[in-house]
């Protein structure tokens with residue numbers, strides 16, 4: 001009996017000491033079986049930046065840091081946006097800066113000031129003729145550059161994910177709250193046409209109450225691995241387990257579910273497969289024989305209002321591109337992949353009157369689908385759609401994202417995506433790793449608003465006063 005008791009005691013101690021070894025970027029403990037990370041106290045004098053506004057800017061002078069694949073296309077896009085001015089560019093490689101200048105010349109744009117080297121962004125941020133620092137570098141440099149820029153009086157826009165750890169998420173939130181500067185993550189998928197129209201449908205109740213939402217990033221990156229500067233992406237994935245790229249999947253779902261605008265994500269659990277293709281890539285390209293990430297990672301999230309979000313990540317599979325995007329409600333459903341479709345009850349829209357073959361098991365016929373999509377397309381999208389498609393960037397959504405960012409800054413409006421979105425959508429990276437590395441246990445999702453997630457009433461685009469608007 002004594003021996004059984006001592007074995008039990010050793011086992012218990014083993015469990016507790018294993019719990020004590022949670023490796024996280026901020027202090028963590030286990031409360032009732034849930035890994036819980038410490039929320040830092042808000043400093044005296046610091047307050048939330050929900051619906052933050054700043055003085056309207058007559059024109060927005062942009063400094064772009066990181067002019068690889070993504071940054072170069074962003075700079076070119078800005079030449080099409082009224083009220084945006086490219087003031088300076090910065091990169092580690094002179095050849096990338098030369099490439100951007102050549103593209104600007106092709107657009108008949110004068111050469112812009114440039115900075116080269118890992119610290120060049122500091123000089124760019126110290127200039128007093130730049131309003132917005134637009135960051136398109138690799139993941140691990142996003143937060144340090146953004147924090148430096150805000151501390152030097154600049155608004156920031158950061159490519160996805162904005163932050164790679166909970167510590168970095170809090171750094172962004174705290175710096176935005178202290179400096180009162182905008183900090184937007186450049187999550188472009190919330191501006192895709194299907195997502196915007198179905199968001200409007202969800203808000204108008206066409207799907208009843210939305211209670212399940214699915215999203216993800218499934219994209220075979222074999223054509224891209226060698227194009228990332230010094231293989232930064234494969235290197236990161238080979239040393240970090242979890243969903244390292246969750247924001248394209250989760251962004252549109254959080255807007256549809258009013259996250260930190262009436263609801264909040266409370267807990268997640270994650271699981272991954274073993275790595276097959278990832279480990280082979282790392283062996284071929286990095287000469288590594290280990291790989292931290294699984295080929296496929298799935299995360300389930302529960303919200304305070306009892307909804308569920310499912311997010312998947314797979315950049316290795318031999319299968320077509322898929323962001324999964326679907327919303328399931330009590331009275332309807334929409335899904336974008338592999339073929340977009342909507343399923344709603346007959347009394348939900350005039351277009352459906354007279355259609356006698358409506359069933360829960362069928363998507364709407366094409367004509368009714370097209371009519372609904374046109375009806376629920378936001379007015380501002382209707383106005384800029386043709387130009388967006390012409391300028392391009394993932395079919396136009398990148399143009400719409402930049403257009404909205406510049407429009408809101410010029411009109412002194414809150415941005416569509418705030419710093420809490422950036423933190424909430426990026427935090428899944430570390431939290432999914434914590435769940436997986438600790439036996440797929442639940443992990444509490446920090447409330448980056450520190451208790452103010454129920455203050456706003458849903459997600460809305462903001463528009464200027466029609467008498468005074470700057471387009």
Ligand SMILES: NC(=O)c1ccc[n+]([C@@H]2O[C@H](COP(=O)([O-])OP(=O)(O)OC[C@H]3O[C@@H](n4cnc5c(N)ncnc54)[C@H](O)[C@@H]3O)[C@@H](O)[C@H]2O)c1
Nearest residue numbers: 066067068069070090091092118136137138159160228229
């Ligand atoms: N939203 C989207 O659809 C989308 C698509 C692709 C990439 N991205 C994101 O864009 C970012 C960049 O990706 P990419 O594909 O352009 O990678 P890339 O490797 O082509 O470009 C990164 C660039 O950053 C530069 N850089 C790194 N550190 C720097 C520093 N300290 N100062 C100045 N420049 C620095 C590098 O020289 C390189 O040119 C990533 O965060 C990625 O996740 C987003």
